[in-house]
Amino acid sequence: MTDEKDLLKLAAKGNEAAFLKLYQRHQGPVFRFALHMSGRVETAEEIVQDVFLSLLSPANGFVAGNGSLQGYLIGTARNMIRGHLRRARRFVETEPVIAADLLEAISKEQELRELQAAILSLPPNYREVIALCDLEELDYSQAAGHLGCPLGTVRSRLHRARAILAAKLQKRVRCTA
Amino acid sequence: MNEDIELIDALRRLAAALPREASPETRDRLTAAVRARQPRTRPVWIYIAAAAACLALVFALTLVRKQPVTADRVYLAPGFVALPYSQSGVPLENAVVIRVQMRPSELTSMGVAVPAAASTARFNADILVGQDGVARAVRLVD
Numbered sequence: 001m002t003d004e005k006d007l008l009k010l011a012a013k014g015n016e017a018a019f020l021k022l023y024q025r026h027q028g029p030v031f032r033f034a035l036h037m038s039g040r041v042e043t044a045e046e047i048v049q050d051v052f053l054s055l056l057s058p059a060n061g062f063v064a065g066n067g068s069l070q071g072y073l074i075g076t077a078r079n080m081i082r083g084h085l086r087r088a089r090r091f092v093e094t095e096p097v098i099a100a101d102l103l104e105a106i107s108k109e110q111e112l113r114e115l116q117a118a119i120l121s122l123p124p125n126y127r128e129v130i131a132l133c134d135l136e137e138l139d140y141s142q143a144a145g146h147l148g149c150p151l152g153t154v155r156s157r158l159h160r161a162r163a164i165l166a167a168k169l170q171k172r173v174r175c176t177a
Numbered sequence: 178m179n180e181d182i183e184l185i186d187a188l189r190r191l192a193a194a195l196p197r198e199a200s201p202e203t204r205d206r207l208t209a210a211v212r213a214r215q216p217r218t219r220p221v222w223i224y225i226a227a228a229a230a231c232l233a234l235v236f237a238l239t240l241v242r243k244q245p246v247t248a249d250r251v252y253l254a255p256g257f258v259a260l261p262y263s264q265s266g267v268p269l270e271n272a273v274v275i276r277v278q279m280r281p282s283e284l285t286s287m288g289v290a291v292p293a294a295a296s297t298a299r300f301n302a303d304i305l306v307g308q309d310g311v312a313r314a315v316r317l318v319d
Contacts, residue, residue, distance in 0.1 A: 014215030031199040135192040
C-alpha cells in the first residue's frame with residue numbers, strides 16, 4: 001500500500017501523526033497475536049513496543065513490494081516472541097495469568113482458562129496457526145502470508161493443532177470428572 | 178465434527194474475552210520515541226549569534242597577529258635554553274638580550290651543550306635578561 005509506505009517514511013522522520021495512524025491500524029493484530037502466543041499482557045505490550053520501535057529504525061527490513069506491512073509486523077512479532085519463549089523456556093509450564101477479571105466475568109470461566117492453558121502448551125508452530133486462524137479469524141492465505149509458509153502447511157498444522165487441543169481438553173475433563 | 182465446531186466456538190469466546198488492544202501507556206511511550214526523532218528546528222537568532230561569534234573570533238585573531246613581537250616570543254625562539262631556577266613570576270615585557278663571552282664550563286653549567294674539543298676557548302652567547310634584571314635564558318651564538 002503506497003499510503004502506508006509514505007506514512008512509514010514520515011513516521012521514521014519523526015512525524016507523530018503518521019506514526020499514530022500506522023500504530024492505530026496495526027497495533028491490535030500485533031498485540032493480540034503476541035498475547036495469544038505468550039499468554040501474558042505484559043509480554044504482549046513489550047512485543048508491540050519493540051515491533052513498532054524496530055519499524056521506526058531506518059534499518060527495518062520492510063520492503064513494500066514483498067508483502068503487506070501487517071504481515072511484516074506480525075512476522076517481526078513472531079520472531080521476537082520466539083526469542084522471548086526461548087529465553088523464558090515457557091512452552092508448557094506457563095499458567096495463563098491474563099485477564100483474570102475478564103475471564104471470571106463470563107459464564108464458562110473455567111473452560112476458557114483450560115482452553116487458554118491448552119493453547120499455551122502447544123508447540124509454537126501450532127500455536128501460531130490457532131492464534132491467526134481461530135482466534136484472529138484470518139483466512140488460510142492471510143495466515144500463510146504472515147507465517148511465510150505454504151497454504152497447505154497452514155491447513156495441516158491447524159488440523160493437527162485442533163486435534164491436540166481437543167485431546168488435551170478431553171483429558172482435562174476426564175481428570176476432573 | 179461437532180467437537181470441532183465446539184472448539185472453534187470456545188476459541189472465539191476466548192478471543193472475545195481477552196484484551197483487544199495494547200494499553201495507552203504503550204502508545205504514549207512509542208509516541209515519545211517518535212517525538213524524539215523529530216529534527217530540532219533552531220530559531221534564526223541562534224544562527225545570527227553563531228555568525229557574530231565567528232566574526233568576533235576572526236577579528237580577535239587578526240589583532241593578536243598584528244601585535245609586536247614580545248619578549249616572551251624571543252624567549253621561546255629556537256636556540257635559547259631556559260636557565261634553571263631563573264623563572265620569576267614577573268612576565269617578560271621589556272627583555273634585553275646581552276651578548277657575552279663565556280667559558281665552556283659556564284655554558285655547560287647553564288645546560289648549553291658545548292663542543293668537547295674547544296674546552297679552553299671562549300664562546301659568544303646571548304643572555305636574555307628580564308626587566309627585573311634576572312637572566313632568564315642563554316643561547317650559544319657560535
